[in-house]
Amino acid sequence: MQRIIGGSGLSLLQGSTPSPSIAIRPNSQVNLVAKSKPGNNRNPGQKRHRGLSLNPHKRVSKPQQSPQNTQHNTSQRERERRIEAFSPHQSNPAIMYGGDEVSAIVIDLGSHTCKAGYAGEDAPKAVFPSVVGSIDQMDVDDPGNPEKNSGSIPDSKNVVRTFDSEKSKGKNKLYVGSQALGFRRDHMEVLSPIKDGVVVDWDIVESIWDHAFRECLLVDPKEHPMLLAEPSSNSQQQREKTAELMFEKYKVPALFLAKNAVLTSFASGRATSLVVDSGGGSTTIAPVHDGYVLQKAVQSSPIGGEFLTDCLMKSLESKGLTIKPRYSFKRKEIRPGEFQTVDLDLPNTTESYKLFSQRVIVSDIKECVCRAPDTPYDESAYSNIPMTPYELPDGQTIEIGADRFKIPDVLFNPTLVQTIPGMESSAETAASVRGLPQMVIESINKCDVDIRRELFSSILLSGGTASMQQLKERLEKDLLEESPQAARVKVLASGNATERRFSVWIGGSILASLGSFQQMWFSKSEYEEHGASYIQRKCP
């Protein structure tokens, strides 16, 4: 119902006749259009326009732009006006969303990326790193300098954006978002608010939320219920602190905390399943039964996407390759098609920022070339593997051979880390961690006998690292060998890469958009009456 009307809205915008194929498809872009209206009505128009011109890259993928992609801001505004002009046709939310309209915001703050967006959509609107750049105000001598690095965006806008994105926290200035982190700044340290799945710095978390609300989604948190995804093993204090912040600082009308694993499980249509969530910072295995996480059987290991990225980086470095971050050189075209790179000397760049920029590149290499081997990695068997070329940002082409298979195999056999030069520091932690299949079996064995069969037959893969090629097949194969005879092992992962990567967010998005879910929210009045600890009862 809602799609049909949203869809016709889209085709109206494009100036063509309503097409049924657009109308029925679960298309996030259709929703983008439909959703932008209530937002528009609530936000001051001026703010909206500012957002549009500030974040042009976020809009590029929108469908209504594709036909006229070459035109810029003026036509964007014109389209915006046209959207508003059409809004009277669709202003009745009951018609638009089949009565499901609650306009909630869904945020999944992971250890590596933060996913934020409007409930009811098929993919998060904003995906940005959940680390921030921090500059100690004492050190800053020339704040205008970093802005010069941005060639693509005119200065006037840039100033506004910087003004928006930096939150002065005491004496530290914080920079949040992919764009703000993309600029190198003198003395900027890159900090993460999360250590071992636990929030250690709430100031940074606040700045990330601020960024999501005010710059990415352009909403006033006072007006929208907030659904937050939380790690399966979140502690009581963490939950209460979250509730306190949300109600006291952001004054949200309602809040809900949902467990990552439960959302993933529901989004795949199962109330009972074993969720293997391999994310950026860690890998967590959580059994879910009838919508509850079985806390005692949750297993986790620090080996996630970032760990693999580090392994790959160290391995490449040991072969004499240096990954030059994008900011550290300039490329000039000397003759058509021929480039020259000139290294820049930037002595004030911090180590953590250099590492952050290098990780961005290496994680792209990893995503492009790596693939889980079908059988446990064996140095001799893979020594003659054909090399795969990859072109680095500075133009040099590197070739990656056995590492393509060796790095992903660390997930299955963490002791491999010891053979990677430069990773000695983590070798000890890695040695104490078991491989993925062993963790899965251990987790299942800690559950009640009655549900083990069910868990074995619905193992769900989710998270960014789950998109690794052949990971699903390898895990299934290893589990078949190690599981009891009677068990019917089935590993499931959504065929759609977006769904796999954002399954938690998508689950939250749907849940929060259900009309019937409205009664489940932890409301502001309940918070005022019972206090933050009531969250344990409302969102167990």
Next chain:
Amino acid sequence: MLMMHQLKFERLVILFHNLFQLLLYVYTKANAASGMAVDDECKLKFLELKAKRNYRFIVFKIENQQVIIEKLGTPEQSYDDFTAVLPADECRYAVFDFDFITNENIQKSKIFFIAWSPDTSRVRNKMVYASSKDRFKRELDGIQVELQATDPSEMSLDIIKSRAL
């Protein structure tokens, strides 16, 4: 006298209030549940299936934010008739009354609850059914075996038999 009445009344109010709180607690306990309502007809027909054995199966669906009955199967219908009723790309709940003979040659029957959520169905559809299941299942008192199936092979007759025994 009036005082006493008033006192009694107050006590009643407190009692009802407590009961209400208790009920509220029971229903809001479910984790991340969708809060979907259940049509009374579902319970009634399920009771008929359980006690009078009037039906072989019942297929439920969610519509307008509540669980309603979609189809009722007569006692003569077979398991194949039942699976044919389930749509290939949409989720459903179903209850099936399964007759079988045990290894000791004893005629028995068991009531199955099946959560049908095919992989090909839309994410939203799956989410709605999965998050409402726990609450709905609790309404149906007397389910003996529970099954979740995402493709026909997960609810084949062999699996049903093996779960029944």
